Amino acid sequence: MQRFACAVCDAPLFFENSQCLACGTQLGFHRGERAIAPLDDDGAYRDLEGQLLRRCTNLKLSGCTWLVREEGDKCFSCSLTRSRPEDHDTTGLAQFLDAERSKRHLIYELDVLGLPIEDRIQNPERGLAFDLLSSVEEKVVIGHQNGLITIDLAETVDSHREKMRAKLEEPYRTMLGHFRHETGHYFEGTLVFSDPALTEDARSIFGDDRASYKDAIKRHYDEGAPEDWKKEHISQYATMHPYEDFAETFAHYLHICDTVDTALQYGLASGPGPNTSEDFGDVVRETWIPLSVALNQVNRSMGANDLYPFVLPPAVIAKLDFVHKLRVRVGHPVAGSVAG
Known part of the structure; x- marks a missing residue:
């Protein structure tokens, strides 16, 4: 993860910051520029290509600060999520926020490494997509099939994850680790088996x-x-x-x-x-x-x-x-x- 700094006051920033804690500037992440950009008083940022961008519609739902071209649109990372908890599932939605944070970290790293991602629009049969499912009312099995990755949101909870880690005798278990592992299956299919x-x-x-x-x-x-x-x-x-x-x-x-x-x-x-x-x-x-x-x-x-x-x-x-x-x-x- 690179070091980020506020373009207004040069204070240190972190990947998920929506506001500079030093000067109060509202912020958004520009995927193409790989930069945390300052927003103007109207909540917009004009990028290096002259495009006027605003923050993803999922800012309140999942804390997403990524920038999009049209107000009300989902960013690339959020658009990869095919399923999420229902609005009445408050437990699942809280877990969803943490899972989406890990997924954005994953997409950022894949971009940095230059590993190509096709979504379900580009490749309806094998494009990358995520079902981030709540196991509050039903059992969820983590896995991958033809580009579709299923994640049990309960894995965001430390006590649950530690219980599973001990049961399976694993030395290490994190939500980001789940995303990285399952995405490995996707890339084996798209890069190796092709x-x-x-x-x-x-x-x-x-x-x-x-x-x-x-x-x-x-x-x-x-x-x-x-x-x-x-x-x-x-x-x-x-x-x-x-x-x-x-x-x-x-x-x-x-x-x-x-x-x-x-x-x-x-x-x-x-x-x-x-x-x-x-x-x-x-x-x-x-x-x-x-x-x-x-x-x-x-x-x-x-x-x-x-x-x-x-x-x-x-x-x-x-x-x-x-x-x-x-x-x-x-x-x-x-x-x-x-x-x-």
Whole structure:
């Protein structure tokens, strides 16, 4: 996450700010400029292309400050949400606000990384969309199918999420992590499986995705992960099926990129970042591992759990590098690389 500053008074701003706390200026996020823009007295901002923009219609519903061309329109991030809680579901709506905040963070990072998003208008069959559902009155299963991601909004509640984390013996569980994981399934479908050569490369690294997913689920929950899973996988869940291995790897790629970029922005780390190195292994070894060790120690100093309780063996780093190089494939090269 980049550092933002108020264009009026230069005070520090944060991604979700709707108003500068120092000078009172109303603010909106411009997706194209990747900037928090000051609004005039009429609540409008004229961008670098001369377009007059206003804030998304969901400002009050979900705290969205993203700018749109027509007053009353939804921004790109909000338009990706296909379903939300009913107006009478006050619990679900409160959770929806937190989930949308995480989704905006996700979309912002995907934009920064240059990973292309097609919505359901561009691609009605496999475009990206979200059902953000309340489980107050019905059971909701988190998952992905043909670009449609379903999220249980109860996962925004710390007590619920911690209960699920402990039950599933996971070292880490966040709402943003859910979005990143499920979006990994979407990008495997759009970027990997759309290219036969890339599909074969992925199968040589993650395993054959044509293996029965139903059988893999049963085996995983009946038998658990193999004893030596840490040699080849980022998590126990990643061992279940090649689909889950890719999605878990993709999620961790986003975890690492976002945290490294933020640390570099704030002067908390040195070394190559995801936008300056062709080899993601260099980012992991030279920047991420020293940073994550330090952050884990800081958390321990506060009596908290490790910020990043994972080990990255060479096989996992190779998988992360595979995801990293997808950016080159889609025409968003890192410094010094050539798109092809």
